[in-house]
Amino acid sequence: MKTPGRKRFSKNTPAHINTEKLPERVWFNKSGAGKWMLNFYNELHQRKTKRLCGPEATLAQIWQAVEAQQEKPSPPLPRYR
Numbered sequence: 001m002k003t004p005g006r007k008r009f010s011k012n013t014p015a016h017i018n019t020e021k022l023p024e025r026v027w028f029n030k031s032g033a034g035k036w037m038l039n040f041y042n043e044l045h046q047r048k049t050k051r052l053c054g055p056e057a058t059l060a061q062i063w064q065a066v067e068a069q070q071e072k073p074s075p076p077l078p079r080y081r
Contacts, residue, residue: 012028012030012034013028014028014034014055014056016058017058017059017062018059021059022059022062023062023063023066025038025039025040026038026052026062026066027039028055033054033055034054034055035051035052035053035054035055036051036052036053036054036055036057036062036065037049037050037051037052038050038051038052038065038069040069043077050069052065052066052069053065
């Protein structure tokens with residue numbers, strides 16, 4: 001897995017979240033009502049983005065969602081004959 005770049009800060013992050021304590025590759029998307037997003041690379045080394053939580057999520061809930069994503073085994077690739 002590639003190492004992430006510098007942390008990016010946004011003035012649009014909810015006030016109840018300390019951005020210094022966010023996990024790597026997590027950012028806030030302000031579109032619509034807002035959502036917490038995770039950037040990652042799949043098994044084919046393609047950059048992907050996944051929604052983690054809604055805008056009211058606490059820092060603990062964001063960390064739980066990131067850990068749950070890391071524990072998920074990737075599905076096996078289809079076998080063709």
